[in-house]
Amino acid sequence: SAVISQKPSRDICQRGTSLTIQCQVDSQVTMMFWYRQQPGQSLTLIATANQGSEATYESGFVIDKFPISRPNLTFSTLTVSNMSPEDSSIYLCSVEGRPQETQYFGPGTRLLVL
């Protein structure tokens, strides 16, 4: 299994600002994923990030709002732009590992937008 860390673990932000969340993996992985988990809710996939290509966004999520970088096989960032209180959520990164299609999750970033 992969060991995944996220920074920051939590943050309180003012509306209209942006926050960049970092995800670091202890091994090289092809696919990384970003999820949003609103309070008490399930996980919703935001986008899939492959190294060397543009991220693929799910319906309802756009690059201008959630730009993603994937500069190498162990690191990715998700930016939440022009935040509003509706963006208050836990943001999780995950990677696909072994066995096939199994996901390993980071600890999450808990974001509160005031």
Next chain:
Amino acid sequence: AQTVTQSQPEMSVQEAETVTLSCTYDTSESDYYLFWYKQPPSRQMILVIRQEAYKQQNATENRFSVNFQKAAKSFSLKISDSQLGDAAMYFCASPLVFGKGTRLSVIA
């Protein structure tokens, strides 16, 4: 589009007893994987068990087992000899689409 449905928002079980969490799904794929993940309170999401759809044999991992009914598109999780540490949110997933979760409480 894939969908995953968990119809039990909350469940409870006595310690040492057995509980079954339900999950149904819909997919157009012919070969796919299904998962149960556990998310303890304020802790990291972890894999509980994985099922390969082309395998007829139900997956088992120690006290955790699944009842996979491919024709019915049903994928339930059975937890035997429940322990206090089993208390958590349980999510069924296929594999990037997650159900709404079932909150399991274990009563001492």
